[in-house]
Amino acid sequence: MTIWTAIFLLLGGVGGGLLSSIASMASLASYPVLLAVGIPPVYANVTNDAALIWTSIGSTISSTKELKGHWKETWFFTIFTVLGSIMGCILLLSFPSSVFEKAVPFFITFSGIMILVSGKHNTLNTEKQPTWLRIVYLGTLLIMGAYTGYFGAAGGVIVLVILTYITNEKFIVINAIKNVISGFANLVALIIFMFTSHIYWLQAIPLAIGMFIGGYIGPAILRRVPEKPVRIFIATLAFVQSAYFFYTAYLR
Structure with a gap:
């Protein structure tokens, strides 16, 4: 690997880290970078x-x-996403991820819409939510953990939507919680894949350094930007990614 390739991966990581910590869309930057340096899609x-x-x-x-x-x-929320991630990895090892491919564009489009809609109400009070509804939300987190381990495309955005409805906290707090629980879901998936797949560690190192930098900078940016533009930005990226996955699943 040349120094220019390492710099390319580092910059791609910074972009991915920013997109992940702000908009849960790291793969829009990091995945194409890995493909560009010659790594096969699955790996x-x-x-x-x-x-x-x-x-x-x-x-x-x-x-x-x-x-x-x-x-x-x-x-508490992490427990559900981690358990789900383990389930998702088991499914991925048993069935091809193509099973989900045709449904993914619609999941992501729905998430983009919900990011916009969830920002228009300020009346949610989790203390007044019926028990059955909270159970549904927590069950959805479990499913999203499985989705992260199995396929993962825009999983963080969907988790962000769920947390918006499960807690009353400010958007920046919800986003911080999302980053933590999504990180643990990814960690579990990584540990499993370390023993079942092949990781290009040499390329992963500069990408990881960039992602750490981008991930650290992201929350600082969120503190200085109004919530509404951030929601619009996330929704826009979700629709772009949805269109891409629709194209790959139905038109290519």
């Missing part, structure tokens, strides 16, 4: 996951202010 996906962990580490360190007083609920 690029796994290598991307190996580097993506460092985005969560960077964003968590940078978000200690937002996470203060919220660690108990963060760990």
Whole structure:
């Protein structure tokens, strides 16, 4: 690997880290970078996951202010996504990810819409939510953990939507919690894939360094940007990614 390739991966990682910590869309930057340096698609996906962990580490360190007083609920939500991630990895080892490919564009489009819609209400109060509804939300987190381990495309955006409806916290706090629980779901998937697939560690290292930097910078940017433009930005990226996956699943 040349120094220019390493710099290319580093910059791609910074972009991926920023997109992940702000908009849960790291793969829009990092995955194409891995393909561009010649890594096959299946292994690029796994290598991307190996580097993506460092985005969560960077964003968590940078978000200690937002996470203060919220660690108990963060760990509680993490349990569901981690268990789901284990289930998803088992499914991936048993069935091809192409099973999900035709449904993914619609999942992502729905998530983009919900990111916009969920920002228009301020009346949610989790203390007044019926028990059955909270069980549904937590079950959905379990499913999304499985989705992250099995396929993963825009999984963070969908988790962000679920957390918006399951807690009353400000968007920047919800985003910080999302970064933590998604990070653990990815970590579990990575540990499993380390023993079942091939990771291009040499390329993953500069990508991971870039992702750590981008993940650390992301929360600082969110503190200085109004919530509405951020939601619009996330939704726009979701629709772009949805269109791409629709093209690959139905038109290519």
